[in-house]
Amino acid sequence: MTTFTDYLWFETQKRQEFIRITDEVAAIVKQSGVTDGIVLVSAMHITACVYVNDWESGLMHDFQVWLEKLAPSSLDYRHHQTGEDNADAHLKRTLMGHQVILPITDGTLDLGPWEQVFYAEFDGQRKKRVVVKVMGEP
Amino acid sequence: MTTFTDYLWFETQKRQEFIRITDEVAAIVKQSGVTDGIVLVSAMHITACVYVNDWESGLMHDFQVWLEKLAPSSLDYRHHQTGEDNADAHLKRTLMGHQVILPITDGTLDLGPWEQVFYAEFDGQRKKRVVVKVMGEP
Amino acid sequence: MTTFTDYLWFETQKRQEFIRITDEVAAIVKQSGVTDGIVLVSAMHITACVYVNDWESGLMHDFQVWLEKLAPSSLDYRHHQTGEDNADAHLKRTLMGHQVILPITDGTLDLGPWEQVFYAEFDGQRKKRVVVKVMGEP
Numbered sequence: 001m002t003t004f005t006d007y008l009w010f011e012t013q014k015r016q017e018f019i020r021i022t023d024e025v026a027a028i029v030k031q032s033g034v035t036d037g038i039v040l041v042s043a044m045h046i047t048a049c050v051y052v053n054d055w056e057s058g059l060m061h062d063f064q065v066w067l068e069k070l071a072p073s074s075l076d077y078r079h080h081q082t083g084e085d086n087a088d089a090h091l092k093r094t095l096m097g098h099q100v101i102l103p104i105t106d107g108t109l110d111l112g113p114w115e116q117v118f119y120a121e122f123d124g125q126r127k128k129r130v131v132v133k134v135m136g137e138p
Numbered sequence: 139m140t141t142f143t144d145y146l147w148f149e150t151q152k153r154q155e156f157i158r159i160t161d162e163v164a165a166i167v168k169q170s171g172v173t174d175g176i177v178l179v180s181a182m183h184i185t186a187c188v189y190v191n192d193w194e195s196g197l198m199h200d201f202q203v204w205l206e207k208l209a210p211s212s213l214d215y216r217h218h219q220t221g222e223d224n225a226d227a228h229l230k231r232t233l234m235g236h237q238v239i240l241p242i243t244d245g246t247l248d249l250g251p252w253e254q255v256f257y258a259e260f261d262g263q264r265k266k267r268v269v270v271k272v273m274g275e276p
Numbered sequence: 277m278t279t280f281t282d283y284l285w286f287e288t289q290k291r292q293e294f295i296r297i298t299d300e301v302a303a304i305v306k307q308s309g310v311t312d313g314i315v316l317v318s319a320m321h322i323t324a325c326v327y328v329n330d331w332e333s334g335l336m337h338d339f340q341v342w343l344e345k346l347a348p349s350s351l352d353y354r355h356h357q358t359g360e361d362n363a364d365a366h367l368k369r370t371l372m373g374h375q376v377i378l379p380i381t382d383g384t385l386d387l388g389p390w391e392q393v394f395y396a397e398f399d400g401q402r403k404k405r406v407v408v409k410v411m412g413e414p
Contacts, residue, residue, distance in 0.1 A: 044388030112182030250320030
């Protein structure tokens with residue numbers, strides 16, 4: 001069995017940003033030499049997420065509107081008594097999920113026709129990391 | 139280490155449908171010969187989900203009512219400007235999660251007493267796939 | 277490859293309770309001898325969850341208020357026709373997610389600076405289990 005670990009770094013311009021990372025993950029899988037196995041892609045910061053969905057700008061806008069409705073930024077959260085102002089980012093990342101496992105088959109990511117991997121930032125403008133851990137047969 | 143990959147195909151009669159797949163996943167695990175490890179069960183389409191919860195028809199109805207409330211089908215989504223009409227299905231699948239990892243111990247799925255695996259379809263009536271990837275010790 | 281399986285048991289005093297389990301998971305990883313790989317931490321009961329987020333009491337309170345708003349306990353759920361009264365617990369656990377995969381690198385949990393692992397109980401006051409499955413290179 002082979003294991004291989006790498007990290008993706010992000011520092012978004014805006015507080016909230018959605019970034020496609022399918023190609024970056026695929027490159028790490030290729031570098032790992034694993035041809036059959038899995039790759040874990042997991043946000044290491046608790047106001048960011050990693051998810052799989054459609055690469056369509058309208059839907060990405062819909063996600064942002066929807067998350068703001070279900071986890072509004074404007075509420076009087078108790079977390080803010082610590083001086084923080086990002087409780088909604090913790091909730092939004094929970095709705096989206098913070099990690100995915102992608103299967104690797106025949107040396108490539110075994111994804112459906114529309115599956116794309118995204119990093120979603122809900123409290124950005126500072127350096128953050130995603131861990132990418134590949135495991136499987138060389 | 140052994141790896142083994144198979145796929146489950148679905149073409150639901152209704153647009154939205156919940157299908158128990160615990161036995162199908164268990165059969166693939168048995169076929170793999172893996173006795174200790176994990177199995178990834180992951181929807182390959184972005185308007186479907188795989189989740190673990192109760193096999194009780196009342197609760198499965200409650201899930202549908204609840205998802206429609208949190209991610210209504212009737213809204214004027216920007217995604218629909220592309221000609222699509224399924225933005226709510228993308229959101230519903232996000233709430234439910236699109237994949238699970240099940241542990242395999244002593245040759246069988248290591249599940250709690252009420253854990254059942256489901257495929258949930260939110261934009262069906264066409265062919266869709268779930269990947270099942272087993273990894274572990276024979 | 278090494279695999280190692282252990283279980284954490286919980287019997288909460290209150291119906292709803294959030295318990296940090298990072299140290300318990302780290303201890304199992306150490307005991308496994310795995311230095312590079314992954315650990316699956318998964319609730320075996322369908323009204324409980326395992327999630328990664330902030331260890332801050334205000335935010336943990338915010339999570340509870342938010343979950344009650346999105347999945348209220350007071351509704352007339354069809355699941356309750358079976359005699360159960362915990363449909364909301366099934367929904368709350370779905371929002372939070374019931375499992376996480378943590379990467380192991382250089383013999384320790386490869387977590388970001390604020391990542392903590394939690395068990396969240398939504399229908400407690402009885403014995404429940406979490407499975408912890410470690411896989412990787414010794």
